[in-house]
Amino acid sequence: MLYSGMWTGDTMTNAYELIINILTAIGVYDTIFGVFKSYGMEFVLKLIIVLVTLAVLFGFVLVTVMFLTWMERKVAAMVQSRYGPMVTGPRGLLQPVMDGIKLIGKEDIVPAKADRFVFNLAPYLAFVPAILVFVPLPFGESLIISDLRVGLLYIIAISALSPISILLAGWASNNKYTLLAAMRAVAQDISYTLPLALTAIAVVMLTGSLSTVDIVNAQSGTWFGIIPKWFIFLQPLAFILFLIASIAEMGRIPFDFQESESELIAGFFTEYSGMKFAMYFLAEYAHLFAVSGILVTIFLGGWNGPVLPGIPVVITSLVYFILKTYAVVFFAMWLRDTVPRIRIDQLLNIGWKIMIPLALLNLIVTGFLITAGVMR
């Protein structure tokens, strides 16, 4: 059968092998491999396939970001009883394209007293981690760039890189508002990465593995035939804490201190214009999607869902993952239009005095329950 390898999941663990399998199924892989082998350059073929997977990921992220900017406006418009973008394309779907064209056409301004090198570097430093986070994210069965054995640790570590770029941008702009915003963003990121990691550890205790694929596989199946075995039901407190901390990580209202436009103009990217500004936008929405995907992976069963006969699992799992992730994204957008921003000291108080103790408590209780054999 054409897709025989796709059901079993034994031979395929990531997108690289998926591509090889597809090529084999079509019947061209051996020929191509032979051509490269005759020149003694198999590694070039490997490199090409890896680059193709990365290009697909990159394209996916860019399209997603464009869609998310449109969706953000539409959700806001729904909440605020207006239409949102309607003119460019069907229901304004092409609005992000127009925005991109406009931003490319803008003058690239560097403030006179800015630190030019750091100022130019910072937007790219923001963008790179936002893309890198996607590497161990399972979009579906075997739809993963690389199933790292330390996947979850990698994700948390990469997310923790984003404050560096924010601080650099805030500092290099040589502007009091950007500096204040950068300081706030760093304080916020540090205090919310901790509960994020601590709640994720509770899940790792249940699965015994940091690999995202293992975490998703541990959530397959159901209890009593109806309740899916998602970790949200085993770890409700951890889910709530993770949700709050991840919204803080994304830097969205009610925790959008990186921006806080009514206090600090536009936050740390006040001085940026043109494509560099677009870079920050791109990074922000890529991060939104990535964090939502991580939340889905850890607590909402990842790509697990009812198996439909006749359709390859690769496709159904991708659909389930995208649907769940967009549900979380929608929640974040809905929240943004409903609640005000909290104050920076209140934010830190909640982070250190409520979130971290609760995360630790959750960890202890989970440990006891696992030892007693109640859980898992």
Next chain:
Amino acid sequence: METDELLINMGPVHPSTHGVLRFKLRMDGEMITDCEIVMGYLHRGTEKLGEMKTYLQVLPYTDRLDYISAFPNNYAYVKAIEELAAIEVPLRAEYIRVLVMELNRIVNHLVSIGSLLMDIGAATMIMWGFREREKALHLFEMLCGARMTFNYIKPGGVREDLPEGFMPKLNEFLKEMEMRINDYEQLINSNEIFKMRMKGIGVITAKDAINHGLTGPALRGSGVNHDIRKLEPYSIYHDLDFKACSRPEGDSYARYMVRIDEMRESLHILRQVADTMPEATVVSSSKYGVAPMTGVPSTVSTYFPRIFTPPAGEVYSRIEAPKGELGFYIKSDGTTKPYRVKIRSPSFCNLTALSWMVKGLKIPDLIATFGTMDVVLGDVDR
């Protein structure tokens, strides 16, 4: 730990200063140690212009003071002239005046609450508020063709009678507004983050509020039940059943709640006015109370001559504008132009207390407190 003082210049171009206002902030970290308010960027010399124009020509300038609520501005000036020259006004005109002023109070509070919420990061309320404001502005447009600068209330009455189809539209608006205020309360009041940001922030006690000359919702939020509509009833307010809304806490939340309550009271007043609007004209007995020049008896205004020379004298008349006490002092020397026009604007007096209130708070609190003081820069700088 030793920290350096940071000087932050907030404004005159800043998203949360509602126009061109500038705060010079001395900061210790995120804490405000001193706040100096610099105003005057929108100064247009309205008071001086008042000395150079005839009495009727000054009227359009009053629209541009507090441009969010122009009807009370019109009325405050007209009331001063009417007191100066003892002009009597037909009863129907007084009803129409109260009607538009209370509608304007609702509009003002919608804008005020909307921009307050937007300043603290929730963008939805301003969209909802402007949705209802738009409907009120349509009513104003039916009335006088203008949406914000009306120039509608004139000495001796109002410019024109209510147009056809106005009352059904008004009733529709009142019915919808009742429901919408509940929506706002559901969106805002039950929000824990909103309470965290508002309660206990920007507190001013009743004594301090009086000493700083606060008026309007800002004063009533401190528990002082001071409402000029009650204390010195003007127009037809003595006939209407309403209460002055006040809250004892004195914080930002109380000031916000006073505005919500006042919108309800305004709806109550509007319903009474709509129900008891008189049809007949009341012939004035004063010397200006002769038939209008066209010869057709008007139900909404007494005759007001083109060349108007009031008797020499002076008058201070005040009303309860949506933002607080709005007073006009006019001195007449018996010529066609006022000798002096002095405007006591509520925004200016309320704003001066702000620099005292925000000491020891943070920048986000400054913005939240500033939002609850409800200031329009056209009214501050005049």
